[in-house]
Amino acid sequence: MPDAFRLSAFLPYRLAVLSERVSRRLAAEYERSHGLSVAEWRVLVHLSRCGAVSVRDIHICVNLEKPRVSRAVARLEANGLVQKIPGTSDGRLVAISLTEAGTAALAEIVPAALAVEARLRGAVSREDLATFCRVMERMHAVLDDDPQAKPRSRMDLEGLDS
Amino acid sequence: MPDAFRLSAFLPYRLAVLSERVSRRLAAEYERSHGLSVAEWRVLVHLSRCGAVSVRDIHICVNLEKPRVSRAVARLEANGLVQKIPGTSDGRLVAISLTEAGTAALAEIVPAALAVEARLRGAVSREDLATFCRVMERMHAVLDDDPQAKPRSRMDLEGLDS
DNA sequence: CCTGGATCGTTTCAATTGAAATGATATGGA
DNA sequence: TCCATATCATTTCAATTGAAACGATCCAGG
Numbered sequence: 435m436p437d438a439f440r441l442s443a444f445l446p447y448r449l450a451v452l453s454e455r456v457s458r459r460l461a462a463e464y465e466r467s468h469g470l471s472v473a474e475w476r477v478l479v480h481l482s483r484c485g486a487v488s489v490r491d492i493h494i495c496v497n498l499e500k501p502r503v504s505r506a507v508a509r510l511e512a513n514g515l516v517q518k519i520p521g522t523s524d525g526r527l528v529a530i531s532l533t534e535a536g537t538a539a540l541a542e543i544v545p546a547a548l549a550v551e552a553r554l555r556g557a558v559s560r561e562d563l564a565t566f567c568r569v570m571e572r573m574h575a576v577l578d579d580d581p582q583a584k585p586r587s588r589m590d591l592e593g594l595d596s
Numbered sequence: 597m598p599d600a601f602r603l604s605a606f607l608p609y610r611l612a613v614l615s616e617r618v619s620r621r622l623a624a625e626y627e628r629s630h631g632l633s634v635a636e637w638r639v640l641v642h643l644s645r646c647g648a649v650s651v652r653d654i655h656i657c658v659n660l661e662k663p664r665v666s667r668a669v670a671r672l673e674a675n676g677l678v679q680k681i682p683g684t685s686d687g688r689l690v691a692i693s694l695t696e697a698g699t700a701a702l703a704e705i706v707p708a709a710l711a712v713e714a715r716l717r718g719a720v721s722r723e724d725l726a727t728f729c730r731v732m733e734r735m736h737a738v739l740d741d742d743p744q745a746k747p748r749s750r751m752d753l754e755g756l757d758s
Numbered sequence: 759c760c761t762g763g764a765t766c767g768t769t770t771c772a773a774t775t776g777a778a779a780t781g782a783t784a785t786g787g788a
Numbered sequence: 789t790c791c792a793t794a795t796c797a798t799t800t801c802a803a804t805t806g807a808a809a810c811g812a813t814c815c816a817g818g
Contacts, residue, residue, distance in 0.1 A: 439706055441641045441658060442752050445713045446618045451659050451752055452732050453615035456608045459745040471774090479603045489797055496603060497613050499776055504798055526783045526796040544601055551607045553742075557734040562727050569728040570614050572719040580715075583621040590604050590613055633804090651767055661806055666768060688766040688813045 456554070463546040468539055473498050473506035478515065478532065478540050486519070486531040495589040515539055618716065625708040630701055635660050635668035640677065640694070640702050648681070648691040657751040677701055 441447050457472065464470040470478070476496040481487065484495070489507065493500045507530055510516035515536035521527035532540070555563055574590075577583035603609050619634065626632040632640070638658040643649065646657070651669060655662045669692055672678040677698035683689035694702070717725055736752075739745035 439641055439644060439710075441638060441645070444641075444709075445716055446615075446622045446709075447638070448729075448732060448752075449611070449615040450619055451749070452735060453608075453611040454659070455739055455746060455748070456735065457612055459739060459742065460608045462744050476603060476609070479601055479606075482601060483603070490795085497616070500797075501776060501799080502774090505774090508798090521783095521796095524784070524796085528797070547606075547608075548601075553738050554607055554735050557738045558731050562731050565724050565727045566731040567610075569720050569724050570610060573614060573618065573716050576715050576719045577617055577621060580621065582624050584617060586617070587613070590610075652765085662767075663769080663806060664804090667804090670768090683766095686766085686814070690767070 456550075460547060460550050463550065464543045467546075468543060470543075471506065471509075473502050474510055475543075477503065477506050477510060477530075478536060478543075481516065481530065481532045482537070482540055486529040488521075488527045489530065490527075492530070494587060497587050497590070510536070618712075622709060622712050625712065626705045629708075630705060632705075633668065633671075635664050636672055637705075639665065639668050639672060639692075640698060640705075643678065643692065643694045644699070644702055648693040650683075650689045651692065652689075654692070656749060659749050659752070672698070 461472060461475075464475050476498060477492055480492055480496050484491070487495075489500065489503050492498065492503045492507075496503075498506070507516060507518065511518055513535075514533055517531055517533050519529040519531070521529060558566070574586060578586060623634060623637075626637050638660060639654055642654055642658050646653070649657075651662065651665050654660065654665045654669075658665075660668070669678060669680065673680055675697075676695055679693055679695050681691040681693070683691060720728070736748060740748060
């Protein structure tokens, strides 16, 4: 065995550690102030952009399993942040959208979330950050070509910006 | 609300998505061939470098909660990949180390794991990869200065290499 | 000694998770 | 029209998770 295998130098491990640490730090913002879970946070953000959408649409766009979306939406609805309107044309679909309270809650959280991100972005130069994003994109591309990897979510393919 | 909030452009989200995708792809290697979980994989790798260590040492070094380490070790022991020797000097400590079978299993998995990593690394230039790692390190540094973030594991502070 | 507090590993318990099953609705072809 | 198949959202169920509780062991100060 190549016994010089150092976990702390192994790319997948490093990614996982950083990602989890960032996620936890971010979650501290919306969990403490509004009692939201990661899934609920993602649903709210998605709804703020995409208006009234189905469970399936959320599932596909924000990398959450269908049951997880369903439960997140149920809790959000119970807390009045979201409303579910039975589909009109298609009886199976449910149109999920933000309520006033949901929009208000999101407006309270977003600045804090952007602040966390801004601190991360601010720690490196614009060029380095661009390189960082480009490398992430290339790694995704590697997995896109790998039949053993899970396909990428539709929405994660669109944006490559500063 | 800044309604131009795009989840797919939000750094924590992008990190989470890439990290999970990479993790799953890697897990496919050791899960299918040896039925290992992420925790078990990390424990094995750590043991291959650090010889006989305690549960607490693993917990601190590889970013796994104590109960998770305890259970991973228990399963690994049940499968004969690991042995637990009660501490001699300190009766509380347990010396956990690889068995022959454990070493053999790891030797089978490591090449595949390194191959996955090599494909990711190979998709970008050496300079870009160096920048990528440097940016990850800077983001860690931001969290190191943030009292609301979980402290970094000891072992993740050591290596910054190519 | 021996006793109070700290540390170690495990276990308990409640909550979360996702794969698979379910029920409900839609759609295309006979 | 009617049935087979597909799709949507939810629910079931078994497994995993981590915080807290637990028993066991160590150690420092009296």
